[in-house]
Amino acid sequence: MKTPCTETTTSGLRGEYEGAADDYTVGQHWHAYTPEMHDRWRRLHARQSALVETHACAAFREGLARLDCADGIPRFEDANAVLGPATGWQLVGVPGFIPDAVFFDHLAHRRFPVTRWLREEHELDYLVEPDVFHDFFGHVPMLLDPTIADFLELYGKAGARAMAMDALPMLARIYWYTIEFGLVRETEGLRVFGAGIISSSGETQFSLEDREVLRLPFDPVRVMRTGYTIDSFQKGYFVLESLPQLIEDLVGLDFGPVYERWRHEAPIPAGTLLTGEIPFGETIA
Template identity: 45%
Template sequence: MPVNDPVIAEQTPAADFTIEQKWDRYTGEEHAIWTTLYERQMKVLAGRAVPEFFKGLDLLNLNEGGIPDFRRVNEKLEKLTGWTVITVPGLIPEKEFYEHLANRRFVSGRFIRDGEKLDYLPEPDIFHDVFGHVPLLTQPIFADYMAAYGRGGLRSIGFDAIKHMARLYWYTVEFGLINTPEGRRIYGAGIVSSRAESIFSLEARSPNRIHFDLERIMRTDYRYDDFQQSYFVVDSFQELMDATYQDFAPIYDRLPGMSELKPSDTLAGDKIYSEGTQEYAQAGGLLAKAEAL
């Protein structure tokens, strides 16, 4: 839990880990940080984010008066796809996270990052959660995918396969790329909410860009503390939906007998759009820069 947010500290979470957003308690400085992040990110995302992302932003008007009031957002979002945004104090257990998604409730933190460290934060904040994730929840196909993922996540608990489902979420919902008629675009929230990774994911020669493969992704570890060494690309959100609407049990049965893959690995059977040099990771990546902030 962020120690610098007294509004979180004063609340006792409900049994499902939710708290009240208490929008009226945000300061003018916090609203200004949201506006700064929003405006600079919109400049970077032009020509880089998937068109559906911008449609979602327009439908929800997420820069109206600084940090969005979830009560207003939910009036629009629920009418569009049945989703709502709820507030939690920080990271929550997998079971409750999956239950919320399965019931079309997207969990968001309340706090916003420090204005002096706009590009580095140790855990997701409200800008990542809402700006990054919520616009695509206005689109029926992606909204359905997220709910299906939540149901699949709950089922994975019985197979001791949470790790594999986390990888699927990471390489799609958080760091996914998509092919469009206009070229490759970003849809993953971890990218669209990051100025630097929005450029790195599409234009740097360092990372691999590999076509989406469900089983291959479930074998692949990821970087949680830096830019990704591999990005996976879908042809459409329908491809994601089709991959999700299958019985994962046979995959779970096969995975223990298969080797784990490093984030930088490529395989002979991969459809590779660009094989990266990995020069960024080999040079030490972001950690040395973060320590200097």
């Protein structure tokens, strides 16, 4: 049995793509994880869990507790036994990044792709590609929330139209600024629900505590027009008033005219405050 690895393929992507099924799924091969990998997971989990209590939204905290994955890299089949009865979702192992159409199809059928390899020791603080810690620790707890569970299915179903209209970057920004880097207002204040934030100790604190970073009220059209960065902390975030807003604001939106109007326009640079906009939490003097 091969060890889940981080080898770079000829395409420049890490992971063992050879032997993957047509839908890019692979077996997790949990028994091939080494003691060192499980120890690395435990240290990552302990560090992020300490921040979860004070920085993550209630749904994330509750989901993480239900998954009970502190002791080592979790088995996807064990998580599926929790997810299935709760929200109908299932995890499928993948080598790493997968094509957009395949990703959308998995989501549309309530299958969440989870990368099976774990980051190396020197990548504990940051890595560009998603690994099993980012995908599982960051994303899976929120799959137990009914709103996020429903939203991700709808997002998957929306992919075909975006690709057909040459507007995939616009739809991708919705995912980026919510599922990956979303903030939500709760009784205690702003909290994180995006996986890209909550799987990074530095950005977890930065996103909520930095006084200079731009935070804007969530507006789906503004989000779809806004660029983002992949190699540094985000220059701006969008804040939901509640998780249900994520669906409420999108269900009634006709994406076709939005795509037609903005798909060929250059995105608004991340962190830019447009004339007339008011940052989240501020009021007009």
